[in-house]
Amino acid sequence: MSAVTGPAPAGVPAAETLGARDRRPDPVQVRCAVLANEPDGAYRRLVLDAGEAARRALPGQFAALAVGEPPTAMLLRRAVSIHAATPGDRRFDGADTLEIVVAPHGPGTEWVTRRRAGDVLDVVAPLGRPFPAPEVGAPTVLVGGGYGSAPLVWLARDLRDAGHRVDVVLGAASRDKLFGLEEAAAVVGPDLVHVTTDDGSAGLRGRVTDALAPLARDGVVVYACGPMAMLRAVHEVAAGAGGTSWLAVEESMACGIGVCMTCVLPVRGEDGVTRMTRSCVEGPTFDGDRVRWDAISIGPGGATSAVPADCLGAPVAAGKGH
Amino acid sequence: MTTTATSAGSAGPAVGFDPRTAIGTLELKNPVLTASGCAAAGRELGRLYDVAALGAVVTKSILRDARSGRPTPRMAETPSGMLNSIGLQGPGIDAFLAHDLPWLRDHGATAVVSIAGNDAAEFAELAGRLVDEPGVGAVEVNISCPNVANRGLVFACDPGSSAEVVSGVVDVVGGRVPVLAKLSPDVTDIVAIARACLDHGADGLAMVNTTLGMVVDTDTMRPVLAGVTGGLSGPAIRPIAVRCVWQVHAAMRRGDLRTAPIVGIGGILTGLDALQFVLAGASAVQVGTSTFHDPSAPLRVGAELAQALAARGFAGVADAVGHAHTVLAREGAR
Ligand SMILES: Cc1cc2nc3c(=O)[nH]c(=O)nc-3n(C[C@H](O)[C@H](O)[C@H](O)COP(=O)(O)OP(=O)(O)OC[C@H]3O[C@@H](n4cnc5c(N)ncnc54)[C@H](O)[C@@H]3O)c2cc1C
Ligand SMILES: Cc1cc2nc3c(=O)[nH]c(=O)nc-3n(C[C@H](O)[C@H](O)[C@H](O)COP(=O)(O)O)c2cc1C
Ligand code: FES
Numbered sequence: 001m002s003a004v005t006g007p008a009p010a011g012v013p014a015a016e017t018l019g020a021r022d023r024r025p026d027p028v029q030v031r032c033a034v035l036a037n038e039p040d041g042a043y044r045r046l047v048l049d050a051g052e053a054a055r056r057a058l059p060g061q062f063a064a065l066a067v068g069e070p071p072t073a074m075l076l077r078r079a080v081s082i083h084a085a086t087p088g089d090r091r092f093d094g095a096d097t098l099e100i101v102v103a104p105h106g107p108g109t110e111w112v113t114r115r116r117a118g119d120v121l122d123v124v125a126p127l128g129r130p131f132p133a134p135e136v137g138a139p140t141v142l143v144g145g146g147y148g149s150a151p152l153v154w155l156a157r158d159l160r161d162a163g164h165r166v167d168v169v170l171g172a173a174s175r176d177k178l179f180g181l182e183e184a185a186a187v188v189g190p191d192l193v194h195v196t197t198d199d200g201s202a203g204l205r206g207r208v209t210d211a212l213a214p215l216a217r218d219g220v221v222v223y224a225c226g227p228m229a230m231l232r233a234v235h236e237v238a239a240g241a242g243g244t245s246w247l248a249v250e251e252s253m254a255c256g257i258g259v260c261m262t263c264v265l266p267v268r269g270e271d272g273v274t275r276m277t278r279s280c281v282e283g284p285t286f287d288g289d290r291v292r293w294d295a296i297s298i299g300p301g302g303a304t305s306a307v308p309a310d311c312l313g314a315p316v317a318a319g320k321g322h
Numbered sequence: 323m324t325t326t327a328t329s330a331g332s333a334g335p336a337v338g339f340d341p342r343t344a345i346g347t348l349e350l351k352n353p354v355l356t357a358s359g360c361a362a363a364g365r366e367l368g369r370l371y372d373v374a375a376l377g378a379v380v381t382k383s384i385l386r387d388a389r390s391g392r393p394t395p396r397m398a399e400t401p402s403g404m405l406n407s408i409g410l411q412g413p414g415i416d417a418f419l420a421h422d423l424p425w426l427r428d429h430g431a432t433a434v435v436s437i438a439g440n441d442a443a444e445f446a447e448l449a450g451r452l453v454d455e456p457g458v459g460a461v462e463v464n465i466s467c468p469n470v471a472n473r474g475l476v477f478a479c480d481p482g483s484s485a486e487v488v489s490g491v492v493d494v495v496g497g498r499v500p501v502l503a504k505l506s507p508d509v510t511d512i513v514a515i516a517r518a519c520l521d522h523g524a525d526g527l528a529m530v531n532t533t534l535g536m537v538v539d540t541d542t543m544r545p546v547l548a549g550v551t552g553g554l555s556g557p558a559i560r561p562i563a564v565r566c567v568w569q570v571h572a573a574m575r576r577g578d579l580r581t582a583p584i585v586g587i588g589g590i591l592t593g594l595d596a597l598q599f600v601l602a603g604a605s606a607v608q609v610g611t612s613t614f615h616d617p618s619a620p621l622r623v624g625a626e627l628a629q630a631l632a633a634r635g636f637a638g639v640a641d642a643v644g645h646a647h648t649v650l651a652r653e654g655a656r
Contacts, residue, residue: 026369029618066615071591073402075556075615124370124617254397254404255614258366260359261382261408262397276390276411281366301542305394313388313411 025056027127027257034119035092041176043101043147044113045083047092053125054096057085059155060131060248060285063100064256066122067108078108079253079280081151081225082126098125101150101179127256128284131155131246134221139165141215142184143208143234145226146172149180151248155223156187167215169194171208171230175201209233216241223285224248228296228303235288245288251279251303265305266292274311336632341624343377343606343639345583346500346525348460350377350432350606353639354596354624357587357610358383358436358464358504359408361620363422364429370617374430377624380608381422383438383464386448388414393548398537403558403589404611405535407549410438410467415451427457436462436504439487440470446490453495460499463491463524466506466531478506478531481518492523500525502585505566507533507559512566513573526583527570528608530563556589556611563588564602571603571644591619593626600627600639601646 032048039045048054053063064077084099091097104110115121131151134140140159142152149170159166168184174197185193194211195203204211208230216222220243224234231247238245251263258281267277268290277283295308307314341352355378361367364379373379391411398405412418418435426433435458439445445463452458465477465487477483488503495501503519505512507530516527532553537546545551567586573579586599587608596607607627612619636642 029370029616071557072615074399075402075404075611076397076399077615122616252395252397254399254406255360255617257370257617259362260397260406260614261391261411262394262406264391264394264396264411299542301539302395304548307390307393311390313390313414315390 024061024129025058025126027124028052028056029122029124032098032121032123034115034117034121035095035097036117037113037115040101041179043103043179046100046102046112046115047089048098048100048121048123049092049095050085050098050123050125051096053123054085054098055087057082057098057126058130059158060151061126061128062151062256062284063098063123063125064127064253065112067111074108074111076254077124077256078112079127079250079256080112081147081248082154083150084154085126098123101147103147124256128280129282131223131248131285133162134159134164134244135219137163138219138221139167139217141167141169141212141220141222143169143212143222143224143226143230144171144180145208145224145230146177147179148224148226148230148248149178149184151225152223153180153183153187156184160187165192167192167194169196169208169211169215170203171196171211171226173198178202207233209237212237216243218242220244222246229298231288232293232296232298235291235293239289246285247288247291248284249279249286250284253280256280265303266295266308266311268292274308276305276307276311336625336628339628339632339636340638341628345460345502345585345606348378348432348434348500352377352624352628353600353606354620354627355434355585355606355608356380356613356620357608358462359406360610360613363418364426364431364433365422367613367617367620368425368429371621372429373426374432375624376431376620377606378432378434378459379426380434380462381418381426381436382412383410383436383467384415384418384448385410385412385438386415386444388412388417395546395548396552398546398552400535400537400554400556400558403554403556404614405537405547405552405554406532407547407552409549415448419451419455423455423457432459433457434460434462434502436464437491438464438467442483442486442490445487446494449491449501450494453498458499460502460525461491461495462502462504462528463487464504464531465519466504476506476508478504478515479509481514484515485518485522488519488524489522502526502528504528504531506531507562507566507588512569513579516570516573517579520580520582524582526585526605528585528587529566529570530559530588533559533562557591557595558589560589560595560598564598567599567604568602568646572647574603575644575647590623591615593623593628593630596623596627597630597642600631600642601644603644603647605639605643
């Protein structure tokens with residue numbers, strides 16, 4: 001069974017995306033025992049006994065973890081990509097497992113990386129839109145920046161099984177921040193894995209786009225996950241070569257399930273209309289051609305989005321919106 | 323094969339306890355509702371559980387026209403809370419009536435529709451569009467938004483503006499569904515605002531909305547939110563909200579204010595949190611930000627509150643409303 005779902009447009013109204021033509025599984029809220037927590041370079045890789053959440057997950061979806069000892073002062077869940085979902089995982093007595101890769105960033109993710117086998121995590125998953133499928137036979141390139149490669153290995157396997165050529169580009173600041181090198185090589189073969197680091201400590205010294213450029217040709221479908229600046233650069237290379245880019249963005253999320261409207265970015269819908277679009281339900285993967293890059297600023301504190309003047313419901317006159 | 327994965331958020335029913343409550347003429351199967359802006363229009367939570375089991379779904383505030391909301395970042399986590407500056411993003415009332423209300427109706431949910439407008443006339447227009455729609459259980463008037471005509475001053479910060487909006491809505495609704503006025507805690511005298519709303523026909527009060535706050539990023543040395551300031555919510559504001567409910571209910575007991583149902587809102591995460599509001603004077607409560615922490619919170623709090631009330635010997639919700647005032651009065655009499 002291929003877990004990759006058919007193409008689904010970004011930015012269509014909620015009523016439509018959540019309707020019958022949306023083939024995403026419903027999420028579940030589960031209390032998951034931690035089965036393993038191992039270091040992997042600069043990251044920790046956790047295996048969770050996730051039951052129904054593991055049986056439903058598709059590549060490109062994410063999990064939202066409650067963090068801190070209850071009653072926690074950290075109210076908001078932390079979003080992490082699902083690295084693997086293995087129903088009947090033989091390594092763990094046939095448990096239905098979800099694997100996640102966590103970079104200790106602030107107090108919440110640090111708390112997660114300190115969990116030990118037997119500890120319990122409250123998880124809502126699977127969330128978000130899975131990676132859409134490419135056209136039959138299209139060549140594909142998967143680009144991961146840092147832990148951004150976490151959801152891509154699974155996708156690589158599905159694409160390979162569906163008969164696509166799959167190149168994998170992994171990039172990071174330094175060797176310890178690369179993730180998934182061996183796993184990717186095992187899926188697509190070492191020759192099709194291309195590595196770049198900013199400091200040259202592994203692979204080519206440079207950016208992922210240096211490795212992507214020679215692979216990007218007409219009809220290529222690029223899947224990318226990583227920081228916003230990288231996603232924009234990947235989109236430019238893919239579009240410049242006549243290809244498509246599917247970008248998994250990382251917006252700050254308060255709920256992860258589509259009820260709060262914090263995680264939005266301006267995206268043009270199928271109807272050509274730009275909306276402030278929720279990345280937790282309509283995303284996290286968006287068509288790079290539809291993202292309103294003109295309204296997105298990328299600074300040291302991360303990416304921020306303005307409301308484009310032609311956005312649906314944009315303030316009409318200065319000072320009118322609030 | 324065994325799995326430790328279990329469905330979260332289940333608490334058994336409290337035997338012999340009557341969980342029903344009422345907001346004016348609206349009968350609720352239990353006293354725990356979602357809070358506006360924290361459950362969209364129910365559909366997303368409906369993917370996780372049956373929203374018909376909730377006291378009611380309170381919708382995101384509906385506006386006349388589509389609104390994009392503010393730029394990002396729109397949120398910041400704070401100790402036991404969060405700031406948001408969404409800016410009332412929504413598709414407008416036409417889309418709400420076409421897609422969301424029918425969904426709520428089809429799924430058996432009790433819908434409390436929150437409305438917001440730029441001026442009193444817009445509020446009245448929205449109420450008029452809603453009142454005869456099947457499935458609208460009550461209208462919650464979100465007066466905690468800026469009044470465009472009055473220098474952007476929040477309606478709920480001024481008794482005159484609050485009264486104008488509420489009376490316009492009450493006239494249009496004509497008693498067909500209860501009208502709740504949603505108050506802001508950012509006022510000097512919450513009883514004065516409550517009085518303005520009740521004197522002009524509101525059937526009940528929803529209190530409170532978020533309180534204004536702000537966070538500065540010490541790395542970039544600028545405000546975190548694109549909108550600079552935002553609304554603070556979550557357990558961090560619970561003591562403020564309980565105090566507001568207490569003061570308004572106390573005024574009702576004294577006879578300074580017409581008696582009307584109060585819906586308590588602010589930082590409710592557990593049944594005991596909800597119980598504080600009931601004891602202070604609320605007939606029902608709403609669970610907002612905690613839904614982000616635990617999507618099942620509105621359901622779980624309902625079950626926990628019923629158990630907590632039953633354990634304290636109350637036969638129904640109504641018996642416990644304002645009980646902390648009674649306890650205090652009894653002590654004073656001794
Ligand atoms: C769809 C998605 C997939 C992700 N996948 C992974 C992954 O596989 N591995 C991983 O290590 N991290 C991943 N992240 C990033 C991770 O969610 C953040 O690093 C984390 O939320 C930071 O929390 P903190 O308490 O450690 O940091 P703090 O900075 O203390 O967090 C404070 C608040 O800001 C939010 N926040 C801060 N940084 C981010 C960010 N980069 N993205 C979203 N919210 C943020 C937090 O949720 C929290 O509410 C992903 C984010 C998203 C949206
Ligand atoms: C993200 C977010 C959006 C909100 N949107 C609205 C809204 O549209 N209308 C409204 O009346 N209140 C809105 N509120 C306020 C809540 O309904 C509630 O009054 C407040 O958050 C306090 O309750 P809580 O601590 O349980 O969240 C919003 C709150 C949050 C956190
Ligand atoms: S994170 Fe709440 S709507 Fe996306």
